[in-house]
Amino acid sequence: MKAAIRNEYCTPDQLEIGRIALPRPGDDEILVKVKATTVNRTDCGVLTGKPWAIRLFTGLFKPVRPITGTDFAGIVVDKGNNVDQFQIGDHAYGFFDQGLSSHAEYLAVSTKKAVLRKPENVTFEQAAASLEGAHYAFYFLKDLKLNAGDRILINGGTGAIGNAALQLLKHINVRVTVTCETEFIEVLKSQGAERVIDYQKEDFTTINDQFDHIFDAVGKSSFGKCKPLLKSKGIYISSELGKNWQNPVLALLSPFMPGKKVKFPFPYSIKRSMKFIDELVVNEGFTPLIDRRYRLEDIEKAYEYVLSGQKKGNVVLAFD
Ligand SMILES: NC(=O)c1ccc[n+]([C@@H]2O[C@H](COP(=O)([O-])OP(=O)(O)OC[C@H]3O[C@@H](n4cnc5c(N)ncnc54)[C@H](OP(=O)(O)O)[C@@H]3O)[C@@H](O)[C@H]2O)c1
Structure with a gap:
């Protein structure tokens, strides 16, 4: 599969689109064919390792996950032995601020993380764009x-x-x-x-x-x-x-x-914020603002645009 890969904290121009083996889902994991993901400000932190504090979670000296990407929406194409809540063919979406390796054609993700069935009333792009910004907004306003x-x-x-x-x-x-x-x-x-x-x-x-x-x-x-x-x-x-x-x-x-x-609120349980956002999306109470769309091959441009601080809402990486 194709994926955006780097082995050191780096700038967007050092991120490479490489071909690697398809991940195999572990017992608690689903294998998802990614249909949409975003490039967001959290991704910029995970890519560059800045601000430095982010490395406490993503790897002190080098990134634990070579593939970037923190959110996704896609189709379940395989699953581990312990997975009951998803079936092959289901549409799923999820977010993890420390990285999910979702800037790739496929990802294997644990169903113990903040991963839910994608609401039917939104597109894959809208689902992926409903997560990162809304998660932080939820926690910043909660108190x-x-x-x-x-x-x-x-x-x-x-x-x-x-x-x-x-x-x-x-x-x-x-x-x-x-x-x-x-x-x-x-x-x-x-x-x-x-x-x-x-x-x-x-x-x-x-x-x-x-x-x-x-x-x-x-x-x-x-x-x-x-x-x-x-x-x-x-x-x-x-x-x-x-x-x-x-x-x-x-x-x-x-x-x-x-x-x-x-x-200065600290966002903690993503499962909690995602449940809240999911209910809003299902009830048509939240529509993410989507700005530009890029292909995986153009991810460098996507990161540069996001790092410019000028994006309007969300920048989507669309597949197919
Ligand atoms: N504390 C945390 O846990 C946490 C987590 C994630 C992100 N962050 C930080 O939160 C900030 C926001 O992230 P984000 O993804 O929501 O940002 P973003 O989407 O990158 O924000 C860019 C938008 O803000 C507008 N903007 C820039 N300067 C402005 C100003 N002075 N007045 C009004 N609008 C302005 C820009 O409009 P124009 O193009 O018109 O200027 C652009 O539309 C970032 O600094 C990010 O690093 C913090």
């Missing part, structure tokens, strides 16, 4: 104890995480103000945003408004700059560590600080 009518500002509504967050918040009637570039204003309004700020024309930190919470989904702001926009017990969350790791540090200090706080 906010939101109520209908609360107001939240999301910085970066066209990112995979920010766009998923906007859609998740719509379901609990939270009032969302979101930032994006001019071209996407109407798209985000149609997805439920109450107010859209064109970040190329206006700096959101200078607007005359206040929010219960601020979620910087692209990690481009700071607590200090956003503080005036937060109500007295408001919470600031960023998807990035911030300058000098200030966001996790401030989150650790938060219990000792009165008033406005920083939280």
